Amino acid sequence: MRRRSVKSMQRFYNRLYPFYGIIEKSLDATFERIAAECIATIPEVRRKSALEYACGTGLLTFKIAPYFNSVVARDLSQKMLASARRRTGTISANIQFLQGNLLEIDEAFETYDWVFVACGLHLFAPEQGTAILSRLLGVSREGVVIVDHIRRWNPVSALIEWIEGSHYDTFVKTNFREVAECIRARAFEEQLIGKCSVMIFRK
Numbered sequence: 001m002r003r004r005s006v007k008s009m010q011r012f013y014n015r016l017y018p019f020y021g022i023i024e025k026s027l028d029a030t031f032e033r034i035a036a037e038c039i040a041t042i043p044e045v046r047r048k049s050a051l052e053y054a055c056g057t058g059l060l061t062f063k064i065a066p067y068f069n070s071v072v073a074r075d076l077s078q079k080m081l082a083s084a085r086r087r088t089g090t091i092s093a094n095i096q097f098l099q100g101n102l103l104e105i106d107e108a109f110e111t112y113d114w115v116f117v118a119c120g121l122h123l124f125a126p127e128q129g130t131a132i133l134s135r136l137l138g139v140s141r142e143g144v145v146i147v148d149h150i151r152r153w154n155p156v157s158a159l160i161e162w163i164e165g166s167h168y169d170t171f172v173k174t175n176f177r178e179v180a181e182c183i184r185a186r187a188f189e190e191q192l193i194g195k196c197s198v199m200i201f202r203k
């Protein structure tokens, strides 16, 4: 299997960003539903803060921002972030786009109410994924929401992910309920919404 280093992944997304609109189009309706069905139901969500890692061009960021008081969105790729920032108008004044690496999470303990990663966790090997989830759960006050591939192997996704150099093959086999126990999440739930699996690790 072909995997990328952090530098190679950054170069890949710095080159891919002009074409990312194709992926956005295929995920737009699903992310809209995720915001409406999962975020809108969080009690007092308008008073709460969110952190999103691997935000890319901000597809999920712009969907969740209207529900939260503030959102900080981080990504490794400067070009993906620049593309996200270009879309930030006055209606998105509560979003801050910053560079950040999921392998070097430096936010302090319980800084944000909720933490999100959309289509980013499958980029990492299982042990790295568990370490990332554990760090993110620490950063959150209420929980972590992971939006990613439905964990049923699919040849088209496998081909795309091979090009991306991700860990799709192991991601689809991971038992996230066990991971939730391992990182001491208080509760774990997984649901399918549109084209994605949404996993919530509660604190």
Ligand SMILES: C[S@@+](CC[C@H](N)C(=O)[O-])C[C@H]1O[C@@H](n2cnc3c(N)ncnc32)[C@H](O)[C@@H]1O
Pocket (backbone or CB within 6 Å): 006, 009, 010, 013, 024, 053, 054, 055, 056, 057, 058, 059, 060, 074, 075, 076, 077, 080, 100, 101, 102, 103, 117, 118, 119, 120, 123
């Ligand atoms: C498949 S895209 C998902 C983008 C966006 N969340 C979405 O759903 O459209 C994966 C994103 O992860 C970012 N990424 C890759 N490795 C990362 C890392 N180590 N830390 C933070 N972001 C990373 C890439 O730059 C890219 O923007």
